Amino acid sequence: KQEVTQIPAALSVPEGENLVLNCSFTDSAIYNLQWFRQDPGKGLTSLLLIQSSQREQTSGRLNASLDKSSGRSTLYIAASQPGDSATYLCAVRLTTTDSWGKLQFGAGTQVVVTP
């Protein structure tokens, strides 16, 4: 059974520092991996989606890497700002023998960026 882990559960950094968020998964047979941001009491906003054939994906200050063989993905946020404070979740899309690829979510890392 696929397990997705995000460590640490919470993280606090001063403004301007780079953020490094980790996501690990136990089964490398995945279609893709998606990073989300969740603000308190809100839904999830998709940040980046990395296909299994890709090594990384970039959007503005965000960069996500994927190492399938070691079961890891890392989300880098450059020059953090207080507005980056949120919970960040990763999810892997599982490969299956049928047409449905279920998403397995991690519990998230809660980030606080202090001014």
Place this chain on the structure above:
Amino acid sequence: DGGITQSPKYLFRKEGQNVTLSCEQNLNHDAMYWYRQDPGQGLRLIYYSQIVNDFQKGDIAEGYSVSREKKESFPLTVTSAQKNPTAFYLCASSISSRPATNSPLHFGNGTRLTVT
């Protein structure tokens, strides 16, 4: 603006009552999903629908029911059989559920249900 609308934002019910959570999308997506989020846990899949008039159970379907009569609507009913219904419920959609399309999930803003 295209998106997913969940209503209401907060819902309070007495134990033993059924309650229905609304989810509407105008993204023209085929696939829709219901997730439950509890503190310190990842999202867990309740039900999903790949196409109109079709839906399948997820990992924690017991005590829940859904319908998919229209492409844009996927309501979730929390029945009295659900043992621990207090949670944050999230509805999502994607262009397709087929993994080869690599289509990302889009989420609504959630409904917080409290049952006392």
